[in-house]
Amino acid sequence: MNSIRSEAHGSTARADAVADAQAATRQLHSATEALLDAAAERYGITRNDLRCLEILERKGTMQPGQLAQASGLSRAAITKVLDRLECAGYITRSSEREDRRSYHVQTSDHLADQRRATWQPVLRATDGALSGLSVTQLQDLTAVLLRLADANRQSVQQLR
Template sequence: MRLSKELRAGAIARAVQELQDATDLIDELAARRLRVNRTDLRCLSRLTARGPLTASELAAAAGLTGGAATTAIDRLERAGLARRVRDEADRRRVLVHLTDKADQLSQEIWGPIVTDALTELHSFTIAEFEVIETFLQRALDNQTRHADRLRCSSPR
């Protein structure tokens, strides 16, 4: 039996919600293991994805105010997961780098997840990759747009 487009869309929406909930659980367990809060974990994620960033770049990437980012960086430094390093090219700039400890712990936590995900991805064709990439980019654009909407609207 073939599902209608509406039923298929609903099934995909439910699958995305389940994936978000499973990812949220992994994030919660990872934060506990790293002994950081979820904001700090989001900063670690942005540094992992983008490499060293200034405090203001990290704030923008993590959706934080400058003060909140500075506080998170301070906590990450105390935990031995990040360090501030003066930029060699521009000594006025200070970049936040992940430490070797952060890299090691990230590999322990997320390495097996990435390995399994890559194994699954290799089962798809190039044409299917294009559809997946399109869907994920549109989903990201949607989430970003609605995060901005919620950020800009005042609570009732």
């Protein structure tokens, strides 16, 4: 297998470096999963609920069908997620004037308070981890992380 990796990556040193980077990426994924589990527990919701909140925060007001598509959940599952999130006070629903059966969901002020309490310590820890890096190193890291995110999105599509 080493010879295959060496040929694919040009050298044993490169193959070893790629393997180390892949191992570090797995560690980051594992730590992120644990962090998201802890955050969901602190919010008192499920991981799917937390993922939907993150989408709503990032994209803004949405219709349930749009959120279902963005999250990869079924419309039935989104209805249950939204019921739980509304009950917890993290979202609000607003009906459309023209069609009262249609509604939009958006995050609530209560969510902003919970988000600050949960994520400020995480942001401080991240700032500490990045503190010794130069602007150029941070820009390079950002580019690599965005490429890895794209690779993950492509992998999701292949797995589905």
